[in-house]
Structures are given as C-alpha cells and as structure tokens.
Amino acid sequence: LLGARTVVDDTLVSVRRQVAAVDGGADREHDVVRTLESYLAATALAPERIATTLTAAAAAIALGLGILGLSGAMADAARMRRRETALRVALGAPAWRIAGQVLADGIRLAASGLMAGAAAAFFVSRWVTQITGNEQSIPGWVLLLAPAVLVAAVGIASVFPARDAMAVDVLSVMRK
Numbered sequence: 001l002l003g004a005r006t007v008v009d010d011t012l013v014s015v016r017r018q019v020a021a022v023d024g025g026a027d028r029e030h031d032v033v034r035t036l037e038s039y040l041a042a043t044a045l046a047p048e049r050i051a052t053t054l055t056a057a058a059a060a061i062a063l064g065l066g067i068l069g070l071s072g073a074m075a076d077a078a079r080m081r082r083r084e085t086a087l088r089v090a091l092g093a094p095a096w097r098i099a100g101q102v103l104a105d106g107i108r109l110a111a112s113g114l115m116a117g118a119a120a121a122f123f124v125s126r127w128v129t130q131i132t133g134n135e136q137s138i139p140g141w142v143l144l145l146a147p148a149v150l151v152a153a154v155g156i157a158s159v160f161p162a163r164d165a166m167a168v169d170v171l172s173v174m175r176k
Contacts, residue, residue, distance in 0.1 A: 071157035078161040086173035099162040110154040
C-alpha cells in the first residue's frame with residue numbers, strides 16, 4: 001500500500017514498473033496497482049448492482065407474464081363475443097373496426113388497472129414516506145413511463161386476439 005495525498009499518473013507508472021521488476025510481479029493476470037477510488041467503484045457497489053440486475057430481470061419476467069395473462073383475458077373476451085363479431089362482419093364491418101373493438105376492450109381494462117395502480121402507488125408512497133421520513137418526490141419520467149409501458153403491453157397483448165377476431169368464420173359461428 002502506498003499512501004499518497006494525490007494521484008499522479010507518473011507515480012502509478014513508477015509503482016507498476018517496480019512491481020513488475022519483482023519476481024512474479026509481471027506474471028499477474030490483472031493490474032494490482034490501482035487507486036482506492038477505482039477499487040471501491042469496482043467492489044463497494046457490487047451488491048447494489050447485483051440487486052438492481054435481479055430486480056430488472058424480475059420486472060421483465062413480470063411484464064412478460066402480465067402480457068401473456070392480458071392476452072389470454074382479451075382472447076377469452078373476444079371468444080365470448082364471437083357471435084357479435086360474426087354478425088358485424090356479416091353486415092359489412094371492416095376488419096380495422098373489429099380490431100379496434102378488441103383494442104378498445106383492452107384499453108378499458110388497462111385504464112381500470114392504471115387507475116387502481118395509481119391509487120395504490122399514491123397510498124403506498126405516502127405510507128413509506130411516513131415510515132422513513134424521506135420526503136423525496138418521484139421523478140416525472142417514472143410517472144410517464146409506467147402508463148406508457150402499460151399502453152405498449154396492451155398493444156402487444158391485443159395483437160393475437162384482434163387477429164383471431166378478424167378471422168372469424170361467419171357461417172360456422174351462425175350455425176351453432
């Protein structure tokens with residue numbers, strides 16, 4: 001360990017040369033001479049980085065499962081309205097209106113979830129603020145990103161149910 005008040009590149013180069021001159025000093029796989037700041041940056045934040053990575057992975061998995069669940073719910077709702085859809089197709093409704101109907105059903109479902117989630121987030125954030133005493137506000141980009149991700153998830157989840165609704169066979173549905 002070398003105690004120096006300031007970090008100068010010449011000092012680091014000199015110490016590296018002296019370590020390399022020692023037997024076995026040049027055979028090392030990694031650099032053993034570095035500043036305390038670089039060492040702490042690499043090691044002290046490692047648990048936080050791991051926790052952040054795991055949280056992001058769990059959030060991505062949850063979003064994917066949410067999209068699958070929403071798609072299943074929308075497909076079931078479209079399947080239950082199959083006779084109505086077949087009647088609309090028989091009367092000449094364009095395919096984009098049928099797809100719009102499925103998407104509108106999903107948007108209504110997402111809007112109700114968004115309102116419930118926003119209310120829950122408000123009350124939980126107030127509760128956490130009271131417990132911790134930390135008065136930090138939520139950044140604006142977070143408040144905009146959550147609804148944007150929800151709208152994108154609804155759009156993705158409505159693709160297959162809308163496609164199935166547009167491909168309804170009018171004669172087979174009306175015979176039943």
